[in-house]
Amino acid sequence: MPLSPLARLARWTAALTFLSATLATASDDLVTDFTLDNGMQVVVIEDHRAPVVVHMVWYKAGSADETPGVSGVAHFLEHLLFKATDTLDSGELSKTVAENGGTDNAFTSFDYTAYFQRVAADRLGLMMSMESDRMRNLRLTEDDILTERQVIIEERNQRTENSPQALFNEQANAAQYLNHRYGVPIIGWRHEMEELSLQDALAYYEQFYAPNNAILVVAGDVTPDEVRTLAKQYYEPIPPNPDLQPRDRPAEPRQTAERRLSYEDPRVAQPYVTRSYLAPERDTGDQKTAAALVMLSEVLGGGQTGYLNEQLVFDQKKALYTSAYYRGQSLDDTTFGLYIVPAEGVSLDEAEAALDDVLAQFLKDGVDAAKLDRIKMQIRAGQVYERDNVQSLARRYGSGLTQGLTIKDIQEWPDLLQAVTEDDILVAARDLFDRNRAVTGHLTGPARPTDASAPADADAAPQPAAEEVSQ
Known part of the structure; x- marks a missing residue:
């Protein structure tokens, strides 16, 4: 027998309460x-x-x-x-x-x-x-x-x-x-x-x-x-390096004009457009903006129900695939990126224009509260399930600590994600989406898919490598 809306809400609330308590x-x-x-x-x-x-x-x-x-x-x-x-x-x-x-x-x-x-x-x-x-x-x-x-x-x-x-x-x-x-x-x-x-x-x-x-x-x-x-x-008998210097790296100059590149390769079967923005990283004691950007990436590019997919793939049918990503954990300024793989008959210029229009519309429409709640629950569940893998736990702390965070920062992060509001996301998006601070790229090749109804593989637009594994 199907559950009533009230029963579904009760089950949803109970699940979220259980997951929150488990993680806490x-x-x-x-x-x-x-x-x-x-x-x-x-x-x-x-x-x-x-x-x-x-x-x-x-x-x-x-x-x-x-x-x-x-x-x-x-x-x-x-x-x-x-x-x-x-x-x-x-x-x-x-x-x-x-x-x-x-x-x-x-x-x-x-x-x-x-x-x-x-x-x-x-x-x-x-x-x-x-x-x-x-x-x-x-x-x-x-x-x-x-x-x-x-x-x-x-x-x-x-x-x-x-x-x-x-x-x-x-x-x-x-x-x-x-x-x-x-x-x-x-x-x-x-x-x-x-x-x-x-x-x-x-x-x-x-x-x-x-x-x-x-x-x-x-x-x-x-x-x-x-x-x-x-x-x-x-380990303690090993002497320290007394000449170790602080990690003082060159900073990026202020970007005042959009940067663009077009890369053509005969091996490319599926052209696509990328857009990336320089974005703030998670800083010790100051992770709220990063938390909002995590949620922005999920709201825009989170699977089939992401805003970009709904607008560009299902409604307008101008794309085969869209995505958004944000690498918040970084020692210095990081990036927020977008991808769009155009549908058959849609040029890269048209796809880029459609992406810009949808981003502008998103800033007007705002964030769907129910979808945000669902995203938060999925993130919370993932954090709970991660505890079943001690290697994942070790990586969470090791990577965070080497990238400037503290144990307190790492442990506060799940609650900061849950505390993000619709307004937080829109403020972060308005600060982020400035073409004069973006890098837009077109990857092109001679071939196009012959079946426009075939779903695009996510690997068609891979994110830049974050690590190199030895063996």
Whole structure:
């Protein structure tokens, strides 16, 4: 028997209340942090449901911290850390993790580089012994450089050179950031990657790979006392880098004119239009605008019921696919982006004009309160379900802390999202949508889809890469 509207509302309210209570009790009590004598911050996230632990070391250094001229060295060094140390042979760390039933990997972003292992909880000491060893005892040879340099160049070939979408995104990102290092691809410019040397890798390693520039995050079936004992044994003896400098990066100049680019590639089967705006990031103690922008991206581009899809795909039938994204978690100014893939017979110029018209109409129509409530519930549910994965929890804290947030900021974030109002979203949108502060791009090719009724794949308009994964 179908539920009455009143019964559906009651069920919706009960579900939201349950999810809110679950998250409130789960997010505050199980995180402990302390600092070792050498300046290394340690964060412990307890989850005793399974005898598993995730051990992560996050360095507050990524590709945006590189010296100009050696782009890609942060990601290059990430690969090289799997080579030999004073006590381990090349590849021995990963082999040991696998022999103990675990998995390991690493990844590099603009703002951080992180290394992790997921193993049985009783293997935590072994992981710390190996990870602390390669923090300061890496032993590289010229052969390592030649071999691994070819690996990262091939990685760029596969992920970037062979993808017109990736090449387009790379150029659009460079147009977005004229002065800041976010305009340089994480993997590096190819001509600079080809020249990366042993000295380049060691200089980055000596500068940034130190305990006072690192955060240890341990999540899973552990206690703070257990982690403290092991961390003091393995990490605390490592001396800090006394010459470590503050992360003082070049700022973007004020943008006063729209930037445009057109990228044509014969491999492109589906043209599309992108628009990106420089946007504020989540700052410690000041995350309200970022929360509003998260909700704006969901209201506009959140799946089939997003405002852009409703207007451009279903009502006007001028698009096959639309989306919006916002990367709020960033050390410096980030971006808010829009995509539109035009329908058959609609030019890129027409699609762009339709997008502008719909954005202007959105500012007049405002935000549908019922849809906003549904989005909030979906976000709340996702945050609750995320707690089933200790690695996701560890990543949430590790990435946030390396990007300038505090534990308090991270734990307050879910409630800030729930507190966003329709007016907050419209204020953020009006401040954001200024063509004179935007980068608009057209990706074109000779071919067009033959079946206009076929749904566009979301991968037709990929977002710029946020991380480069090692293995």
